[in-house]
Amino acid sequence: MDPILSEIYRNVINAVPYVLAAYALLWLGLFGYISFVLRRLGGLEKQISVLESAMARRDAAAK
Amino acid sequence: MTDTTVSQRRFLGIPGNTWTLILLGLGAVLTTIDFVLAFFYTPLVVGAQVAETRIINGIAVSNQLLFSQKIFYFHVPVAIGSFLIFFFTAYYGVRFLMTKQKKYDTRARIATEVTLLFVILTLITGDIWTRFEWGVWWVWEPRLTTYFIMTLLVVAYFVLRSSIEDEERRATYAAVFGIIAFLDAPISFAITRLIPSSVHPVVLRSGGGLTGMQLLAFLLGLFGMLMLAWVVYQVRLREELARERIEGLKAALEG
Numbered sequence: 329m330d331p332i333l334s335e336i337y338r339n340v341i342n343a344v345p346y347v348l349a350a351y352a353l354l355w356l357g358l359f360g361y362i363s364f365v366l367r368r369l370g371g372l373e374k375q376i377s378v379l380e381s382a383m384a385r386r387d388a389a390a391k
Numbered sequence: 392m393t394d395t396t397v398s399q400r401r402f403l404g405i406p407g408n409t410w411t412l413i414l415l416g417l418g419a420v421l422t423t424i425d426f427v428l429a430f431f432y433t434p435l436v437v438g439a440q441v442a443e444t445r446i447i448n449g450i451a452v453s454n455q456l457l458f459s460q461k462i463f464y465f466h467v468p469v470a471i472g473s474f475l476i477f478f479f480t481a482y483y484g485v486r487f488l489m490t491k492q493k494k495y496d497t498r499a500r501i502a503t504e505v506t507l508l509f510v511i512l513t514l515i516t517g518d519i520w521t522r523f524e525w526g527v528w529w530v531w532e533p534r535l536t537t538y539f540i541m542t543l544l545v546v547a548y549f550v551l552r553s554s555i556e557d558e559e560r561r562a563t564y565a566a567v568f569g570i571i572a573f574l575d576a577p578i579s580f581a582i583t584r585l586i587p588s589s590v591h592p593v594v595l596r597s598g599g600g601l602t603g604m605q606l607l608a609f610l611l612g613l614f615g616m617l618m619l620a621w622v623v624y625q626v627r628l629r630e631e632l633a634r635e636r637i638e639g640l641k642a643a644l645e646g
Contacts, residue, residue, distance in 0.1 A: 343459040343523040362396035372633035
């Protein structure tokens, strides 16, 4: 390859994989964290549902 | 009084849970469009001059083409997001000091957690850019130094919280610390306007800096990232409030 063209494109050739990796890391970081928290939230909401049912049964039994 | 989350409120008739999903989807779409525009439509920024000129696609090129600059289109939105979220640490800190209501301490803590996530993403993406454009992983220039200080302050916020057992004292000290720590955010944002830096030139200014396509890609990325920041904050807040609700129900069942 023409050495001047090599010099012009040197940063492009070296940087592409790392720029793509930076984007991928950003998306994985953000969406991975959101998915992780939403899964935990799903489990907690199930627990709330169970506890609220238990409360309702206890209140019904008390009456 | 029960703490209501955005999921229980409605805005324009749409429940908060639905808004979270809408903004998650919109944020994903906008950041994807930002990615496509950045990689395929925004012009490459030029760097150091080369020995001779070459004609590429009918254009005379006599400088290196900097692909690593493409990181700008998400690195800067993430950094701006970190400053804005950190503002809410200070805001809810003030609200807590005024009212002594636990819900504001919870919100301040979650805002700081989300700030930490965005700070880490900013530092990693910024380091990659610095490495490829200037050949070093780190330089002690004004923006990077003040942002590093902000990172240490965010970490110190959690160290402070974990070192105090008494709930009200912990909340009070954290609120005061959060307000003072946030002062570094506007300093870090504005420092390059006071002390010029080649690593962080001022591009967000009137009369230049970004061309039409660059500005479009940047703004789409910025709005997308801010939506995602809001979503992260809201899902974390819902999780915390769910935990508090579970503790309340357990106490009521045992009582």
